[in-house]
Every structure is written in structure tokens, then in C-alpha cells.
Amino acid sequence: MRKTLASTAVVKGIGLHTGAPSVMTFKPADNGITFLRTDLPNAQPILAHVSQVGSTLRGTNLKNQTAEVWTVEHVLSALHALGITDVAVEMDGPEPPVTDGASDVYVDTLLAAGLKDLQSEQPVLNIKHKITYSSGNIVYTAEPADKLTFTFLFLHKHPLVARQEYTLEFTPEHYKNEISRARTFGFEEELAFLKAHGLAKGGNLENAVIVGKDKFINELRYPDELVRHKILDLVGDLSLTGRKLPPLKITCTCGGHKHNVIFAKILLANSEDK
Numbered sequence: 001m002r003k004t005l006a007s008t009a010v011v012k013g014i015g016l017h018t019g020a021p022s023v024m025t026f027k028p029a030d031n032g033i034t035f036l037r038t039d040l041p042n043a044q045p046i047l048a049h050v051s052q053v054g055s056t057l058r059g060t061n062l063k064n065q066t067a068e069v070w071t072v073e074h075v076l077s078a079l080h081a082l083g084i085t086d087v088a089v090e091m092d093g094p095e096p097p098v099t100d101g102a103s104d105v106y107v108d109t110l111l112a113a114g115l116k117d118l119q120s121e122q123p124v125l126n127i128k129h130k131i132t133y134s135s136g137n138i139v140y141t142a143e144p145a146d147k148l149t150f151t152f153l154f155l156h157k158h159p160l161v162a163r164q165e166y167t168l169e170f171t172p173e174h175y176k177n178e179i180s181r182a183r184t185f186g187f188e189e190e191l192a193f194l195k196a197h198g199l200a201k202g203g204n205l206e207n208a209v210i211v212g213k214d215k216f217i218n219e220l221r222y223p224d225e226l227v228r229h230k231i232l233d234l235v236g237d238l239s240l241t242g243r244k245l246p247p248l249k250i251t252c253t254c255g256g257h258k259h260n261v262i263f264a265k266i267l268l269a270n271s272e273d274k
Helices: 073-081 104-113 172-178 188-196 225-241 257-269
Strands: 003-005 009-014 021-028 033-037 053-055 061-063 087-091 115-117 131-135 138-144 149-155 163-169 185-187 209-211 248-253
Touching: 003 021, 009 104, 021 104, 073 104, 073 172, 073 225, 104 115, 104 172, 131 257, 138 257, 149 225, 163 172, 163 225, 185 188, 185 225, 188 209, 209 225, 225 248, 225 257
Parallel strands: 033 087, 149 248, 185 209
Antiparallel strands: 003 115, 009 021, 021 087, 053 061, 131 138, 138 248, 149 163
16 A cells, blocks of 8 residues: 555754755655755645656756755655655755765654555556666666565775675665665765765765775774665665565666666566556
């Protein structure tokens, strides 16, 4: 069944990239997941769907003709992991609060608000054969299986994180325990570039893992925290299909937001709807 919230939930903080303060209010709804910029007088709700993705520069941004919201993947990841299909998200700034750089604050806040079943079923992504998408060294696959799993292989030239691989059996409990606390990350050498381009203004050692030249600048929550966060992002981006993911084996090598969204569109196009 489709699910919404039993009561209103609120998360406050600053945005990861904009650094702008934002109060995000989640309200029960029955028309999908929407984002409304309450700080813009003429803004209309933006549907959380691949058709509304405006850009994927260091995050997944949604837009319509009246407004844009930045970096929604952590919020969407938490919603999808809890099976929440319908919620009206109001925000008085351009970007969700980064909280601790992961999705656990959202998971805990939403669970505290309570979940409520709606009287209709969410359509299923009906994948009947193996789907493959690749671009250079980036490869995605999805194929029917007996349970839903995500496997991510993260490869990087930096010796501290040269190869990390993780498989998640996707259930609310496994996601909460294994994935939701994995923080976003960046490399120390990139920070000046990001800030020069108006990004990572809200990033700090409290909400991001910083990989230095020869050490991690802050303490890790998991030895393989980076690849776990990549799964967190992937879950959020694939939720933009607007469909329930059936038992599938989903794998990704070296992917990111841009290619996550492309793969979501491919999956939608290959759904054998009855």
C-alpha cells in the first residue's frame, strides 16, 4: 500500500552546498512526494520524479517553471527506505538541511511522526529481464531476483579509498542500521574548487567525511563509509521513478547522481506495465 505520515515532521538546519538555513516540514499527503518552496511567493509544488530533475551537479536538484530545490537525494533516500510514497515537503530555503551529512536524522524524525497506510497501491517497476547501462568505466545492471539488493563498487585513485564494495539487502531495518548513518564525503584537494564554484558552503567536519592526502580528517563511522553513502544516494535517486522497486539485484560500479538518474529513466522505460 501507499504510505504517508500520520503527523507533521520538521527538520531544521543549513544546506550542504548553499549554506542557506532551511526549515523543512513534512506533511501528510496523497498525491506523491512534492517539494514546495514557501520562501518564493509564486512557487508551485515540484513533483519528485525523474522528469523534474534540473541538474545533477554534486547532488540531485529538482525544478519546475516556478522553483528549484537542491540536493534532495538524502531526503528521498530516507522516504523510500521507509516506504513513504506520499508526502508534501515544504521548505523555506533552496536546499534541505544537511543535518549530519547522512539520512539518519530524517529517518528518525519521520519514524517519530508515524506512518499511515493510504487506500491505494503504489505502482511497481515491472522489470522482467536484465537491464544494463554503461558509460566508460561506469556500469549499472538490474535483474529479477528473489529479494531486492543493492551492490555498489566504488573505485578511486586515492590510495585510502582505492576500492570499496558493499551489498545491502534492502529492508527498512537493514537500511537504518547499515546505510542511514553513512555521511557524504569529499576530498581535501577538491574543497577550494567546490567553494570557488559556490558549492559546499555548508560543508564541515560535522556533516561530511573529508579525505586528506594521507589520512581521514575526521573519524569514520564505518571503515567503508564512502561506498555505503553511495548506496544511500543511489536509493534516493532511483526513488525518482515513482515506483515501488520489486525484488531485483541492482549493481553499480563507479556511478554518481548523473548516471543514477539516467539509469532510473532507463528502468522506467523498460518497465513492462500491464
